Amino acid sequence: MDYRVIKENDLFLLTDQSGNIPEHQEQGDGFGLYMQDTRFLSRMELLINGKKPIVLASEADQNFLSTILLTNPHMEENGVLTLWRESIELKRTRYIYKDVLYETIQATNYSPYACSFELSLRIDADFADMFVVRGFMHGELGKPRGRRIQGGAMQLGYDGADGMIRELKIGWPKDAGSVKPDGTICFPITLDAAQSASIPFHYMPIVNGAEPKLYPRTEALNTLQAEYDNWLGTSTTLDSDMPLMNDLYNRGMLDLRVLMTDLGFGMFPVAGLPWFAVPFGRDSLITALQMLPVRPEIALGTLRTMAHHQGVKLDAWHDEQPGKIMHELRKGELSNTNQVPFSPYFGTIDATPLFLVLLGEYVKWTGDYRALKELMPNALRALDWIDEYGHREGGKFVAYFQESSKGIANQGWKDSADSVVHRDGSYAKAPIALIEVQGYVYQAKRALAGLFAVMAEREGDGEYAYGALGKKLEADAEALRTRFEADFWMAEENYYAIALDRENKRVESVTSNPGHALMSGLFAPERAAAVAKRLVAPDMFGGYGIRTMAEGQTGYNPMSYHDGSIWPHDNSMCLMGLSAQGFRQEAAVVIEGLLEASKKFENNRLPELFCGYSAVHGRPVSYPVACSPQAWAAGTPLVFMTSMLGLSLDLEAKTIRLNPVLPRGMNRLRIGNMRIGEGLISVQVERDGDGYRTKVDGSGTTWKVELPNGAKAAAEESARAMSGGAMK
Structure with missing residues (x-):
C-alpha cells in the first residue's frame, strides 16, 4: 500500500507513508482524518527545520497502532552546517481510541554532539464531504469558522449547510510550542547526545458540541491491545x-x-x-x-x-x-x-x-x-x-x-x-x-x-x-x-x-x-x-x-x-x-x-x-x-x-458433515473453538496416504459428526470425543 490507515469504530486516519497529510494531494489520494463521511483534518505535515523528513520505516501490520520512523536530511544554510544528515530519529506513534486520535512524536539525537532544531506541524481542516474529497459530487456547502488558539490547543470550525457544527480540536502540552498565523505549530528542541524528547498530541473531532472524553494514553493503548487480543482469543x-x-x-x-x-x-x-x-x-x-x-x-x-x-x-x-x-x-x-x-x-x-x-x-x-x-x-x-x-x-x-x-x-x-x-x-x-x-x-x-x-x-x-x-x-x-x-x-x-x-x-x-x-x-x-x-x-x-x-x-x-x-x-x-x-x-x-x-x-x-x-x-x-x-x-x-x-451442516438432523481436502504443501490443519449450535468443536485433519484422518472434539454440543466412507474409525473416535470429550 502507498498509504497508511488506522481506524477504530467511526473514526479513521489516512496518511502517506511518512504519516503526513500533505497540503497538495493528487486527485483520489484523499488523505485525512475522517468521521461521519467528513474530513476533519485535511493537512498534517511534520517538518524538521522546515524540511520534510526521510522515511526509514513505515509499518502497517498492526491495524490499531501505526509506528513510523523518520530522519532528517542533510541541512546547511549559506554553507554553514545546521544539522548533519541522519542525526535525528523521529518516531511517530498513533492510535485511535473512543473517537480521539492520539499521536506522540519522539525525537532522539544520535549525533555525538548537542543539537538544536525546530519541529513543526502544519495543520488545516477543510471539513469536506467524502463525495467532494473523491471528486464525485459538489453542491451547496457550508462555511469555515476560522481558527481559535488558546494555550496548548487549536480549534477549527465549520458551519455545515446541513445545520451541523463540525469542529476539530488539536491539543499538545501547554507552553511547549507556539502557533504561527497560518496554523503551523512550532516546537524548538535542544537535545544532548543520546537524549530524547516526546511531544504528545491529540486530535478530537467534535459534532454539535459533543466533545469526546480524553483518556490517559497508557490506559487507552492497553485497552485497545486487550480488545484485539480478546478478539483473536x-x-x-x-x-x-x-x-x-x-x-x-x-x-x-x-x-x-x-x-x-x-x-x-x-x-x-x-x-x-x-x-x-x-x-x-x-x-x-x-x-x-x-x-x-x-x-x-x-x-x-x-x-x-x-x-x-x-x-x-x-x-x-x-x-x-x-x-x-x-x-x-x-x-x-x-x-x-x-x-x-x-x-x-x-x-x-x-x-x-x-x-x-x-x-x-x-x-x-x-x-x-x-x-x-x-x-x-x-x-x-x-x-x-x-x-x-x-x-x-x-x-x-x-x-x-x-x-x-x-x-x-x-x-x-x-x-x-x-x-x-x-x-x-x-x-x-x-x-x-x-x-x-x-x-x-x-x-x-x-x-x-x-x-x-x-x-x-x-x-x-x-x-x-x-x-x-x-x-x-x-x-x-x-x-x-x-x-x-x-x-x-x-x-x-x-x-x-x-x-x-x-x-x-x-x-x-x-x-x-x-x-x-x-x-x-x-x-x-x-x-x-x-x-x-x-x-x-x-x-x-x-x-x-x-x-x-x-x-x-x-x-x-x-x-x-x-x-x-x-x-x-x-x-x-x-x-x-x-x-x-x-x-x-x-x-x-x-x-x-x-x-x-x-x-x-x-x-x-x-x-x-x-x-x-x-x-x-x-x-x-x-x-x-x-x-x-x-x-x-x-x-x-x-x-x-x-x-x-x-464442512456442511444439516440442521434437521443436527449433523456436522466433514469431507476435508488440504491444499498442496499442507499436511496438518487444526481448527479450534468453532461455534456450532449451542457448543464448540475443534477439528484436526492430517494427511494419511491418499486420504485424511480427521478427529473432532466437542464441548457442550449435541450435534453428530459424519465423515465420508473410509473414515469410519476416525468417525467413531470423534463420536466418543463429542459425547463427552473436553476441548483440546
Missing part, C-alpha cells in the same frame, strides 16, 4: 503446518476487527478502507456470511443494523421501496441535505435476498430461533419486496432498474458501467436480471422454508402461519428453478449467462457470476459440474484466482474493475458453492491460487481486487485504487477454513 482459531495459511487467516481476522463498527444494533463490518468505512448492504452481509463459523454474533449485529434501515416507502430519489435492504448509508453534508441520495441509498438488487440468506444461515449455524422471531417482520417485508418490487412489471426474474438521477446504474456487485456486456460489446440495458441474484432468491426461500417448518413444529403456525408460508416458499423456489434452467443456460458454452437484459435476452459473456449461484443449489447437477470445471479452466483461472470474466471474451480486460480482474471475495463466493456441491479438488485449486497471490502483497493482505493477468507474469499485478483492508477480502481466508474442512 475468542474467535475460531486456525493452525497448520503452512505458515502462509496461518498468516493469511490471522491477517484477515485482524483486518475484520479494524473494520467493525456499532451503530447501536451490534457490531458489524463496514465495507473497507479508506473509501467505504460505512454500512454497506451487500458487502456487510457477505462479510458476515463469511464470518459465521468464526464469530456468528457479527451476523446478528449486521442483520439488526440492516433491519433498522429497511425501506419503508416508495422513493425514487433514494431507489427505495418497502421492504428493500439498503445499499449504502452516508452521513456527510451532501447526504444530510439530500443533495445526494445516500441517507441511505437503496440502489442494490442483491442486498435484500442476501439479508434473507444470512438470516437463514445464521439460524442454521446457531439455532437462535429467538433471532428468527425477532426479525420475522423484516424477513416478511423482504420476501414481499422480492415478489412485488423485485419482479419488475411482472417479470419472471428479480431484476434492477435505476430510478434515482444520482444513483447507480448497474446494481449488482459488479456495479461499474461496463460490467454487464453482450458478446458483441454492447452493454445490457435495464431491467437486468443477474444470475447470482436468482441464486440468492432461491437459496433464501429454500432456507426459510426449512426454518419455518421447524418453527411450525416447535410453536405451531402462530401469527405468521409458519407451515403454510414454508410450503409457499418451497413451491416458489421450485418454480424459479424451472424458469431459470430454461432461460439462463448457454448450450454452446456449456455454462450459464451472467444475466438477462430488458428484452429477456441472455447476456452471454462467460463470467464468475454463476459461481456465486453455485452455493444455492439452483443448478441441475450436471450443469453444476460444468460450472465448477469452467471456473478453474485456463480462461477463467490464471493461477492467482478466478477472473471476473474469462480471457478471450469480447469485454475481457485484465486491468478492468469487473471484466477480467480477480476479486478475492468473488473467489470466496465461488468457493462456498464448490464446497457446498462437493467439488473438493476445484476448491483446492482456488485456495492454492489465492495463497500464491497473497505472497506478493504487503503483510500477506489480500486487497479488494488485483489485475487478472496470468501467473506467467511472475506476480499478481496490483489494481491502482483497490481498498485495503477490504472486509470481504479479509473474510476470504475464513472461507478457506470451511472449504478445507468440507
Whole structure:
C-alpha cells in the first residue's frame, strides 16, 4: 500500500507513508482524518527545520497502532552546517481510541554532539464531504469558522449547510510550542547526545458540541491491545503446518476487527478502507456470511443494523421501496441535505435476498430461533419486496432498474458501467436480471422454508402461519428453478449467462457470476459440474484466482474493475458453492491460487481486487485504487477454513458433515473453538496416504459428526470425543 490507515469504530486516519497529510494531494489520494463521511483534518505535515523528513520505516501490520520512523536530511544554510544528515530519529506513534486520535512524536539525537532544531506541524481542516474529497459530487456547502488558539490547543470550525457544527480540536502540552498565523505549530528542541524528547498530541473531532472524553494514553493503548487480543482469543482459531495459511487467516481476522463498527444494533463490518468505512448492504452481509463459523454474533449485529434501515416507502430519489435492504448509508453534508441520495441509498438488487440468506444461515449455524422471531417482520417485508418490487412489471426474474438521477446504474456487485456486456460489446440495458441474484432468491426461500417448518413444529403456525408460508416458499423456489434452467443456460458454452437484459435476452459473456449461484443449489447437477470445471479452466483461472470474466471474451480486460480482474471475495463466493456441491479438488485449486497471490502483497493482505493477468507474469499485478483492508477480502481466508474442512451442516438432523481436502504443501490443519449450535468443536485433519484422518472434539454440543466412507474409525473416535470429550 502507498498509504497508511488506522481506524477504530467511526473514526479513521489516512496518511502517506511518512504519516503526513500533505497540503497538495493528487486527485483520489484523499488523505485525512475522517468521521461521519467528513474530513476533519485535511493537512498534517511534520517538518524538521522546515524540511520534510526521510522515511526509514513505515509499518502497517498492526491495524490499531501505526509506528513510523523518520530522519532528517542533510541541512546547511549559506554553507554553514545546521544539522548533519541522519542525526535525528523521529518516531511517530498513533492510535485511535473512543473517537480521539492520539499521536506522540519522539525525537532522539544520535549525533555525538548537542543539537538544536525546530519541529513543526502544519495543520488545516477543510471539513469536506467524502463525495467532494473523491471528486464525485459538489453542491451547496457550508462555511469555515476560522481558527481559535488558546494555550496548548487549536480549534477549527465549520458551519455545515446541513445545520451541523463540525469542529476539530488539536491539543499538545501547554507552553511547549507556539502557533504561527497560518496554523503551523512550532516546537524548538535542544537535545544532548543520546537524549530524547516526546511531544504528545491529540486530535478530537467534535459534532454539535459533543466533545469526546480524553483518556490517559497508557490506559487507552492497553485497552485497545486487550480488545484485539480478546478478539483473536475468542474467535475460531486456525493452525497448520503452512505458515502462509496461518498468516493469511490471522491477517484477515485482524483486518475484520479494524473494520467493525456499532451503530447501536451490534457490531458489524463496514465495507473497507479508506473509501467505504460505512454500512454497506451487500458487502456487510457477505462479510458476515463469511464470518459465521468464526464469530456468528457479527451476523446478528449486521442483520439488526440492516433491519433498522429497511425501506419503508416508495422513493425514487433514494431507489427505495418497502421492504428493500439498503445499499449504502452516508452521513456527510451532501447526504444530510439530500443533495445526494445516500441517507441511505437503496440502489442494490442483491442486498435484500442476501439479508434473507444470512438470516437463514445464521439460524442454521446457531439455532437462535429467538433471532428468527425477532426479525420475522423484516424477513416478511423482504420476501414481499422480492415478489412485488423485485419482479419488475411482472417479470419472471428479480431484476434492477435505476430510478434515482444520482444513483447507480448497474446494481449488482459488479456495479461499474461496463460490467454487464453482450458478446458483441454492447452493454445490457435495464431491467437486468443477474444470475447470482436468482441464486440468492432461491437459496433464501429454500432456507426459510426449512426454518419455518421447524418453527411450525416447535410453536405451531402462530401469527405468521409458519407451515403454510414454508410450503409457499418451497413451491416458489421450485418454480424459479424451472424458469431459470430454461432461460439462463448457454448450450454452446456449456455454462450459464451472467444475466438477462430488458428484452429477456441472455447476456452471454462467460463470467464468475454463476459461481456465486453455485452455493444455492439452483443448478441441475450436471450443469453444476460444468460450472465448477469452467471456473478453474485456463480462461477463467490464471493461477492467482478466478477472473471476473474469462480471457478471450469480447469485454475481457485484465486491468478492468469487473471484466477480467480477480476479486478475492468473488473467489470466496465461488468457493462456498464448490464446497457446498462437493467439488473438493476445484476448491483446492482456488485456495492454492489465492495463497500464491497473497505472497506478493504487503503483510500477506489480500486487497479488494488485483489485475487478472496470468501467473506467467511472475506476480499478481496490483489494481491502482483497490481498498485495503477490504472486509470481504479479509473474510476470504475464513472461507478457506470451511472449504478445507468440507464442512456442511444439516440442521434437521443436527449433523456436522466433514469431507476435508488440504491444499498442496499442507499436511496438518487444526481448527479450534468453532461455534456450532449451542457448543464448540475443534477439528484436526492430517494427511494419511491418499486420504485424511480427521478427529473432532466437542464441548457442550449435541450435534453428530459424519465423515465420508473410509473414515469410519476416525468417525467413531470423534463420536466418543463429542459425547463427552473436553476441548483440546
